[in-house]
Amino acid sequence: xxxxxxxxxxxxxxxIGSTRPLGRRICNKAMxxxxxxxxxxAAVEDFCPHRGAPLSLGFVQGDTLVCGYHGLAMGGDGxxxxxxxxxxxxxxxxxxxxVHEAHGFVWVWPGHPSQADVALIPQxxxxxxxxFGYGGGLYHIGCDYRLMIDNLMDLTHETYVxxxxxxxxxxxxxxxxxxxxxxxxITERYMEGIEAPPFWQMALRLNGxxxxxxxxxxxxxxxxxxxxxxxxxxxxxxxxxGYHAPDAVKAASWVVAGSLPxxxxxxxxxxxxxxxxxxxxSPRQFQPAPVxxxxxxxxxxxxxxx
Numbered sequence: 001x002x003x004x005x006x007x008x009x010x011x012x013x014x015x016i017g018s019t020r021p022l023g024r025r026i027c028n029k030a031m032x033x034x035x036x037x038x039x040x041x042a043a044v045e046d047f048c049p050h051r052g053a054p055l056s057l058g059f060v061q062g063d064t065l066v067c068g069y070h071g072l073a074m075g076g077d078g079x080x081x082x083x084x085x086x087x088x089x090x091x092x093x094x095x096x097x098x099v100h101e102a103h104g105f106v107w108v109w110p111g112h113p114s115q116a117d118v119a120l121i122p123q124x125x126x127x128x129x130x131x132f133g134y135g136g137g138l139y140h141i142g143c144d145y146r147l148m149i150d151n152l153m154d155l156t157h158e159t160y161v162x163x164x165x166x167x168x169x170x171x172x173x174x175x176x177x178x179x180x181x182x183x184x185x186i187t188e189r190y191m192e193g194i195e196a197p198p199f200w201q202m203a204l205r206l207n208g209x210x211x212x213x214x215x216x217x218x219x220x221x222x223x224x225x226x227x228x229x230x231x232x233x234x235x236x237x238x239x240x241x242g243y244h245a246p247d248a249v250k251a252a253s254w255v256v257a258g259s260l261p262x263x264x265x266x267x268x269x270x271x272x273x274x275x276x277x278x279x280x281x282s283p284r285q286f287q288p289a290p291v292x293x294x295x296x297x298x299x300x301x302x303x304x305x306x
Contacts (some may be wrong), residue, residue, distance in 0.1 A: 002027040002261050003226040004111030007121050009258030009279050010099075011106045012138070016041055021065055023056025024277070027110045027261055031097060032056040034076075036063040041106050042076030045094040049080060104134075105258075105279070122228050124256065124283075136256070136281020145227055145259040145276035152229040152257055153187055153221045165199040170217075183225050191217040193238045200235045203251035203284075209237065216242035231255040253284040 008026055011033060016022050021034040023046050030046035032055040044065065046056050053069040060066070064073035064081050072083040078096035080088040098109040098116035103124050109116040141148060151157065156176075158167040170191045178187045193214045196204060201211035215235040220243070222230045234252030236245035257280040 002110075005109070005115045006111065006226045007100070007107045007109055007116075008226065009105045009228070010043070010108040012136070012279065013101060013104050013106055015138070016106060019060050021056045021058060021060060023054060026108060029095075029097075029110050030054070030056075031108065032065060033099070033106060033108075034060045034065045036060075036076060038063075040076075041099050041101055043097040043099045043108050044074060044076065044078050045096070047094055048072055048074070049091045049094055050083065050086075122224055122230070124230070124254075132254075132283040134281055134283045136279070139278045139280060141276055141278050143276065145261040148257070148259040148276060148278055149223060149227060149229060152231060152255070153185070153223055155189070155219050155221065155231075166197050168194070168197045170194045171219075185223040186220065188218070188220040190219075190242060192242065196235050200251060203253075204235065207251050209249065209251070214238040216240070216245070218243045227259040227261070229255075229257045229259075231257075253282055256281050256283065 004027060010024055010026060010031070011022055016033050016035050018035050018039075021032045024031050024033065031043050032046040033041055033043045035041050042065075044055065046054050048055050048058075048067040048069065050067065050070055050072045053067055055065050055067055055074055058066045058068040061073065064075055066073045070083065072086075072088070072091075073081040074094070075081045076096060078093045080091040080093075082088060083091075096113075098113050100107045100116075100118045100121060102118070102121055107121055154176075156171060159169060159171045160167065171189065174189045174191045176187055176189045178185070180186075194217060196211060196215045196217070200215070200217070204211045204215075214237075216238050217235045218233065220232040222232075232243075232252070232254055234243070234250055236242055236250035240246070240249045257278055259276050259278050261276055
C-alpha cells in the first residue's frame with residue numbers, strides 16, 4: 001500500500017521530449033508520460049485498450065500518444081482519439097493522472113484527481129537563485145523506497161560509507177536532534193571547530209577560502225510525505241556563525257531527493273526483486289568543477305546508475 005493522494009516526482013523535465021513518451025511505474029501503477037503539442041506534459045495508464053500494448057513504446061503525434069502496435073491514438077484525458085480503420089467510441093477510457101511541471105521536475109498525483117492541489121508541491125528556495133548550480137540524475141536502487149528515506153534522514157552512515165569524501169568521526173560524536181512540524185520532519189546535526197573532510201576542503205578552495213582552518217559544519221535533513229527529502233549541508237570558517245555565516249566565509253549545498261516506490265519486482269537489481277527509483281540532485285552554493293575521481297569512485301551500495 002502506498003500513499004496515493006499526494007505528489008510524486010516522476011521525472012526530470014528534460015526526460016520527456018516532444019516525440020517519445022516515457023514509461024514509469026509509480027506506486028504499482030504503470031504510467032506513460034508524454035509532452036503534447038503545447039508543451040504540456042500528460043500522464044496516462046501505460047496500457048492500450050485495443051490489445052494491451054504499453055503505450056510508452058509508441059510515439060507522440062500532436063496532442064496524442066500513438067500506440068506502436070496498431071496505431072491507436074490516445075489523448076491526455078485517457079480517451080481514445082482515433083485508430084486507423086476502426087471506430088473508437090466503444091473503447092473504454094484508461095486512467096489519466098494529474099501532472100504538474102515545476103522546479104525542473106514533472107510531478108504526478110496517482111490518487112483521486114479531484115484532490116490534486118499544486119499548492120501541496122514542496123517549494124525549493126534555491127530555485128531561481130543565481131548563487132546555486134545544480135546537477136543530478138535518476139538512479140535505480142535495489143531496496144524498499146522507505147530505506148532510501150532512512151538513508152537520507154540519518155547521515156550517520158557517512159562516517160563509514162563515504163569515509164574518504166564527506167565522512168568523519170565527528171558525525172558520530174555530535175548529537176542529532178529531531179523535531180516535527182505538522183507533516184514536516186527535521187533532523188539536524190551541528191559540528192563546531194572541526195577539520196573539514198576532503199569534499200568540503202575542495203568546496204572551500206573553489207570558493208577561494210583556506211582549506212586548512214577549523215570549520216563549523218551542519219547537516220539539516222527535511223522530510224515531507226510521501227518520499228521527499230531535502231538536506232542542507234555545508235561548512236563555514238569557524239567562529240563566523242556556522243549555518244548563519246555570511247556567504248563569503250562558507251560553502252553550502254542542498255541534496256534534493258524524491259524516491260519513487262515502483263511496487264513491482266525488479267529482478268535485475270536484487271535477488272529479492274525489490275526496488276525503487278530515486279531522482280536525486282544537489283543544488284550547490286560553491287563554484288562547480290569536474291568531480292574528482294576519488295568522489296566518483298565512492299561506493300553506493302546496491303545502486304545502479306541508469
